[in-house]
Amino acid sequence: MSFAPPPAGPPSRTGTVATTVPATAAAHRPGRRRPAGGGTALVTGASSGIGAAVARRLAAEGGWRLAVSGRDATRLEQLAALAGAVALPADLARPGAGRELTRLALDDLGRLDLLVAGAGVGWAGDFAAMPPARIDEVVGVDLLGTVHLVRALLPHMVSAGSGRVVLIGSFAGSVGVRGEAVYSAAKAALAAFADALRYELRGTGVGVSHVIPGVVNTPFFERRGAPYTRSWPRPVPPERVADAVWAAVRHGKDEVYVPGWLRLPARVRGAAPGLYRRLAGRYG
Numbered sequence: 001m002s003f004a005p006p007p008a009g010p011p012s013r014t015g016t017v018a019t020t021v022p023a024t025a026a027a028h029r030p031g032r033r034r035p036a037g038g039g040t041a042l043v044t045g046a047s048s049g050i051g052a053a054v055a056r057r058l059a060a061e062g063g064w065r066l067a068v069s070g071r072d073a074t075r076l077e078q079l080a081a082l083a084g085a086v087a088l089p090a091d092l093a094r095p096g097a098g099r100e101l102t103r104l105a106l107d108d109l110g111r112l113d114l115l116v117a118g119a120g121v122g123w124a125g126d127f128a129a130m131p132p133a134r135i136d137e138v139v140g141v142d143l144l145g146t147v148h149l150v151r152a153l154l155p156h157m158v159s160a161g162s163g164r165v166v167l168i169g170s171f172a173g174s175v176g177v178r179g180e181a182v183y184s185a186a187k188a189a190l191a192a193f194a195d196a197l198r199y200e201l202r203g204t205g206v207g208v209s210h211v212i213p214g215v216v217n218t219p220f221f222e223r224r225g226a227p228y229t230r231s232w233p234r235p236v237p238p239e240r241v242a243d244a245v246w247a248a249v250r251h252g253k254d255e256v257y258v259p260g261w262l263r264l265p266a267r268v269r270g271a272a273p274g275l276y277r278r279l280a281g282r283y284g
Helices: 049-061 073-083 097-109 132-160 171-175 181-200 238-251 260-271 273-283
Strands: 039-044 064-068 114-117 163-168 206-213 255-258
Touching (some): 039 097, 049 064, 049 238, 132 163, 132 181, 132 206, 163 181, 163 238, 171 181, 171 260, 181 206, 206 238, 238 255, 255 260
Parallel strands (some): 039 064, 163 206
């Protein structure tokens, strides 16, 4: 799905969500596609890693007015300066953060054509040793924070009759990864959420894309408490995931694996779960 450039003139700064629905919403009938050229976008998890790469990619494409969000305010301001974006620091695990971030983004941009939900945290180790606070953090950021954010902004897209939500998942959510039980569970739930929401929104003009990366070369592994030490599969750069996000937005793709070959083991697990579990038990 692609979007038209935003209308000329300054964005609305009324400070109320109700007044941010475009006056021309009726012109964007459900199911109608906008031509290529940009629009308004909010990217979360943009302090570093995949989110930062997505923001840079959208800025490089041109025609996009961007708001970027993350928990590291200093890094976020640096990215915003480079990408010509507005920085909206937020911790999506905090109650009400999704509603507040939606309000601020709409105040600055006037409308939202695109959400790229890239905020995420991880934890590695035996589940029995996982601190309860870290369980709450992983589920709160990776699943609940994203769900609440989508809930807050989705009515504005539906009212406009167009838009796209891109959810950044993980291969761990497709197959389950040893030592990442809670992270795998949260990302698996996000995948089911993407499917269910896509069915629900059919005919509204709003699309849902699920981008599923494998191992990505970002600070994620350092922050989860354990570095990535396997020789294969090799990590891909975050820019490759940003390319996949752009492809999903431009072509209205429902699901994209990064790299693409990861679709095969996911399909094997779905078609022959017993065989997959035997192979996973042997090779990891």
